[in-house]
Amino acid sequence: MHSKEQISHDEYQKTADWLMSQTTHRPQVAIICGSGLGMLADTLKCQEAFDYSDIPGFPQSTVQGHAGRLVFGELKGKTCVCMQGRFHMYEGHSLSKTTFPVRVFKLMGVETLIVTNAAGSLADGFHPGDIMIIKDHVNFPGLVGMHPLCGPNDDKFGPRFPAMSGCYDKDLRCLAMEIAKEQGVASVMREGVYAMVGGPNFETIAEARLLHRLGVDAVGMSTAPEVVVATHCGLRVFGLSLITNKVVKCYEDTESVNHDGVLEVGRLRSHTVQQLVTELIGRIEVNNNTK
Numbered sequence: 001m002h003s004k005e006q007i008s009h010d011e012y013q014k015t016a017d018w019l020m021s022q023t024t025h026r027p028q029v030a031i032i033c034g035s036g037l038g039m040l041a042d043t044l045k046c047q048e049a050f051d052y053s054d055i056p057g058f059p060q061s062t063v064q065g066h067a068g069r070l071v072f073g074e075l076k077g078k079t080c081v082c083m084q085g086r087f088h089m090y091e092g093h094s095l096s097k098t099t100f101p102v103r104v105f106k107l108m109g110v111e112t113l114i115v116t117n118a119a120g121s122l123a124d125g126f127h128p129g130d131i132m133i134i135k136d137h138v139n140f141p142g143l144v145g146m147h148p149l150c151g152p153n154d155d156k157f158g159p160r161f162p163a164m165s166g167c168y169d170k171d172l173r174c175l176a177m178e179i180a181k182e183q184g185v186a187s188v189m190r191e192g193v194y195a196m197v198g199g200p201n202f203e204t205i206a207e208a209r210l211l212h213r214l215g216v217d218a219v220g221m222s223t224a225p226e227v228v229v230a231t232h233c234g235l236r237v238f239g240l241s242l243i244t245n246k247v248v249k250c251y252e253d254t255e256s257v258n259h260d261g262v263l264e265v266g267r268l269r270s271h272t273v274q275q276l277v278t279e280l281i282g283r284i285e286v287n288n289n290t291k
């Protein structure tokens with residue numbers, strides 16, 4: 001894997017220009033769908049969709065539950081672009097490729113990024129089916145230099161040393177919690193810290209215990225690089241983790257997690273997640289996209 005592959009500004013621009021030549025939609029909000037959460041795109045009206053394989057420069061999705069389609073459309077008066085399928089480091093993509101669409105969205109005029117993922121819970125009191133608003137993250141690969149911003153900095157996107165202290169927008173987190181209360185789903189809502197690990201294996205019990213002791217509430221294999229790149233280029237970010245399983249922390253526990261189970265919880269909670277994200281997008285303040 002080339003974790004430090006460099007992608008030039010021109011390459012991002014070419015993809016953005018190609019997409020803008022193929023659709024008249026000018027998105028204000030981008031959504032990245034996590035495992036089993038691709039149905040978020042189904043809510044978009046006046047859809048135009050592109051297979052990743054047809055988009056110049058786009059990587060390909062290889063994971064079950066990640067369709068590999070970029071869907072444009074309207075939702076509650078906002079123009080959106082939705083990734084039905086994301087790219088993970090463990091698929092062998094470089095981190096630049098993993099986060100490639102985020103910079104393309106920026107160049108297309110997107111202002112707000114909504115990231116979703118499936119995650120296992122470590123926090124006591126979190127259960128499968130709960131929806132965690134991401135308050136902050138621990139980017140484990142990033143801490144050891146497997147980081148999408150490694151290499152020469154592209155000043156056109158952002159500064160060499162970006163701050164990450166407020167990377168999950170506080171107002172959007174409050175708004176989402178308010179909406180959840182109005183929709184009568186407050187009892188399944190949580191807020192917490194997401195940690196990204198490299199995957200693709202699920203955690204050992206010792207790893208689970210370590211993460212728990214470190215104060216991690218939910219663990220997954222994505223999202224942090226996308227959020228880092230989005231924050232670097234000035235996008236406002238909101239993140240949700242759907243808790244699909246409890247991470248096994250006891251040697252006596254006979255339960256074990258698998259990807260089909262992860263996807264199944266996505267299906268079961270699809271309606272709730274859709275309702276929440278739809279209403280949030282409806283209430284997000286955006287400017288006109290003049291690209």
Ligand SMILES: O=P(O)(O)O[C@@H]1C[C@H](O)[C@@H](CO)O1
Pocket residue numbers: 033034035063086088116117118119199220221222223258259262
């Ligand atoms: O794309 P996300 O982070 O939602 O996918 C999670 C992590 C692994 O890719 C997979 C494990 O079931 O789901």
